[in-house]
Amino acid sequence: MTNAQRRLSHLDVLISGASVAGPALALNLQRYGARVTVVEKSTDLRAGGFAVDFRGHVHREILTAMGIWDEIHARQTHMGRQIVVAADGSPRVDLPSEMMSGDVEVPRGELAQIMYERTRDDVEYVFGDSIATLTDTAAGVDVTFEAGAPRRFDLVIGADGLHSNTRRLVFGDESRHLRFLDHYVAGFEVPNDLGLDRTGRLYSEPGRAIALGNYDGDPDRAGALLVFRSEQLSYDRRDMAAQKRILAERFAGMGWEAPNVLKALEDADRVYFDEIAQIHVDRLAQGRVALLGDAGYGATMGGMGTGVAIVGAYVLAGELALAGGDHVTAFAEYESRIRSFAKGCQKISGNVGPFFAPATERRIRSRDRMYRLLSSRLMGGFFKRLTEKAATDIKLRPYPV
Ligand SMILES: Cc1cc2nc3c(=O)[nH]c(=O)nc-3n(C[C@H](O)[C@H](O)[C@H](O)COP(=O)(O)OP(=O)(O)OC[C@H]3O[C@@H](n4cnc5c(N)ncnc54)[C@H](O)[C@@H]3O)c2cc1C
Known part of the structure; x- marks a missing residue:
């Protein structure tokens, strides 16, 4: 075991949701030796969804640190032009691929699959179940499940999307945040x-x-x-x-x-x-529970929700590692680093409909x-710079490797 892997080896973490944010956090936490369980309500890893893209040096740096940059490149879509057509199919506008597809674009389901494959040996994935109740205590979070037996975890992370179950249980009704x-x-x-x-x-x-x-x-x-x-x-x-x-x-x-x-x-x-909706919460963490990805700052299409989720997962795991698992310090750092970055990405997607x-x-x-x-x-070039500006508007700290 390396020094980095010892950083979180005492920590039991439950993640709710196995799409993009959940497996991304699992992959980052695995690098620091945490014991991770992911519960996903669907009976298997959900396939499908449109292509998602990454742009700018921050995404590249993080995906490289996570060890999946090459595989994403190997599975990229190589999407070409998108053409706006009239009812008879004749072209009205021709949009070049750089405008629509970022630096590298991969089908969402394949991205989830890549991260799942990288973590499945060390991470416990529980499909077809969902958190029923969460009780935050001084010693840990007592969790009951819809199907499985009750368990205690040190931390619980809600990576369960726009309609997050974790958010509802801890932060209140969806109508307050969506x-x-x-x-x-x-x-x-x-x-x-x-x-x-x-x-x-x-x-x-x-x-x-x-x-x-x-x-x-x-x-x-x-x-x-x-x-x-x-x-x-x-x-x-x-x-x-x-x-x-x-x-x-x-x-x-x-x-x-x-x-x-x-x-x-x-x-x-x-x-x-x-x-098509966005999530706005007052805070991303309460006690031992924190929100990640769409659950905490969903931006919808055009807001780089996938890129933001990946950055969030990297920062959250990195802060936990720096703080040696002290969630109070780590969650505060995570929140202060990710909040304005996520808001910037949300801003550019408000008009997607x-x-x-x-x-x-x-x-x-x-x-x-x-x-x-x-x-x-x-x-x-201007459009590309605009989206890239939002995607890179965060200063990453050097996290233990
Ligand atoms: C199948 C699928 C297709 C998608 N297609 C598109 C698309 O075409 N265009 C687009 O803009 N975005 C799409 N998205 C959303 C996109 O993946 C996210 O916006 C972005 O990648 C951030 O990911 P996330 O992991 O935070 O949230 P999500 O990708 O929404 O993932 C949330 C995960 O949590 C799981 N979950 C939900 N409730 C519970 C619960 N109670 N217990 C346990 N698990 C739970 C969900 O099944 C899902 O796997 C899709 C998501 C999914 C799951």
């Missing part, structure tokens, strides 16, 4: 009817949009991303049939590829459906004019 941004997003797989080859198409009508993209070069499959403007809906998040019905209603009568996409939706066995699905025909046309401007070489 800011709904008037749109919904859905993602699922469709047949590659357009024969796309690592390129994408986007079609918008007032208040709704469909993007199709071929990310992995598989000639038969493509990903569909649907965005629509809406009042906040009440539906059962576990009821996929209900979500399919909502989508079918909202996209009925739409032009371009919509009829084919809706047909594929009927057969899709995995559908990601969620609000109207960007995909402007509310009127006029706004669609003015968005396209703006896209055209942004895709010019000069403005493209």
Whole structure:
């Protein structure tokens, strides 16, 4: 065991959620010898989701320290141009890949898989369960589960996403923290009817949009991303049939590829459906419990939620290691370092709904004019610098290695 690995070898940590933030923290804590358990309510590691990207030197530095930079590169999408089209499929605006896909882009499910593979031998993953109650005591957190036996942990980290269970149990009702941004997003797989080859198409009508993209070069499959403007809906998040019905209603009568996409939706066995929303909490930690990733500072699409989650996981583990496991010091440092960084990323994603699905025909046309401007070489560079500025606006401390 190295000195770094001894730093947290006395610590038992429970992480709720095994998507991006959870496995990223597990991977970082593993480097310091902590005993980590991850509980995930889904019965297996969830696949799917659109491609996520990394940009700038901070992401690169952290992914390199985590030992996964090369593998991410090996599995990158190599996504090419995205073209905004009219109803007949003719191009309206051509967006270069640097604008949309960052420095390196990888499918979300593959990123989760990479980190899961790197940790599964040393980390205990418990699928198909969820935290039922948390009691924070001076000696540890007493945790009961929906299915498993009660256990005590030194620390509990909520990495369970926008609708975090941990946040609800410790910080209060979701309505206090979730800011709904008037749109919904859905993602699922469709047949590659357009024969796309690592390129994408986007079609918008007032208040709704469909993007199709071929990310992995598989000639038969493509990903569909649907965005629509809406009042906040009440539906059962576990009821996929209900979500399919909502989508079918909202996209009925739409032009371009919509009829084919809706047909594929009927057969899709995995559908990601969620609000476009952000999370704003007063504090990221209470006692021995802290929030990480979307659970604590969800930014939604365009806010680099995945990049922020990775940075958060790295900083949280690093601060715990520096403090020798003293959570009071480590959580305070984590909070002070990550909060304004995460807010900066949230700022650039506030308009993502109207960007995909402007509310009127006029706004669609003015968005396209703006896209055209942004895709010019000069403005493209400006756009890249803007997103990169938010992604790099944090000074990393040297953590033990
Ligand atoms: C299947 C899937 C597809 C996605 N697709 C997209 C997409 O297309 N576009 C986009 O912008 N973002 C998408 N996201 C969200 C994106 O992954 C996050 O915004 C970002 O990567 C930050 O990740 P996170 O780990 O903090 O949160 P999330 O990725 O949301 O992960 C939260 C995890 O916690 C689990 N969980 C939830 N409740 C509980 C509970 N009670 N107990 C235990 N575990 C729980 C969830 O099953 C999930 O695995 C997707 C997420 C998932 C899980």
